[in-house]
Amino acid sequence: MGTRSKYFFIAVVLIGSVGIWMPIGLEALIEKQVTLNKIPSNVTTYFVSLLFAGCIDYFLNKVRDVNIDGVINVFFNLITIVILGLGLVIGSILLNIYHHDFYSLFLGIIGVLISYRIWWIANETNPNFIPGNSVLGGNANNDLKNG
Numbered sequence: 001m002g003t004r005s006k007y008f009f010i011a012v013v014l015i016g017s018v019g020i021w022m023p024i025g026l027e028a029l030i031e032k033q034v035t036l037n038k039i040p041s042n043v044t045t046y047f048v049s050l051l052f053a054g055c056i057d058y059f060l061n062k063v064r065d066v067n068i069d070g071v072i073n074v075f076f077n078l079i080t081i082v083i084l085g086l087g088l089v090i091g092s093i094l095l096n097i098y099h100h101d102f103y104s105l106f107l108g109i110i111g112v113l114i115s116y117r118i119w120w121i122a123n124e125t126n127p128n129f130i131p132g133n134s135v136l137g138g139n140a141n142n143d144l145k146n147g
Contacts, residue, residue: 003128004123004129007129008116008119016046019045020043036105037096039101039105039108040092040096040108041096041104043108043111044104044107044108047114047115048085050116050119051111051114052082054119054122055081055122057126059078061122081118088110091107092107
């Protein structure tokens with residue numbers, strides 16, 4: 001498993017989703033039950049932060065690689081993703097308010113899956129996940145030099 005995959009599963013999926021699974025676990029441990037109505041809002045807030053972080057990473061990575069026409073295209077693609085994300089957020093919140101918890105959770109999970117995909121695409125060429133690159137951008141295999 002590569003560095004990007006490890007980072008994705010440990011930092012993004014496991015640690016990043018602590019706001020979803022910790023309240024469920026604590027409620028199950030303390031109250032001996034799990035209520036569904038709180039889970040959709042936790043899933044929704046998780047995917048929103050992940051979606052926007054992925055969009056920003058994607059945009060910044062593409063700015064380095066493309067000409068001005070390409071940047072404009074990427075910008076409009078991101079706007080479309082943001083509008084879709086906002087639609088999912090609003091839909092999930094409204095469904096949760098009206099106690100359609102299953103459908104609210106379903107929209108939240110769709111948002112999470114879209115966010116995972118955006119994050120994965122955005123970090124495809126991230127130098128931090130390419131073996132042999134140091135944190136400062138140099139080749140980690142080269143000898144250290146002073147001056």
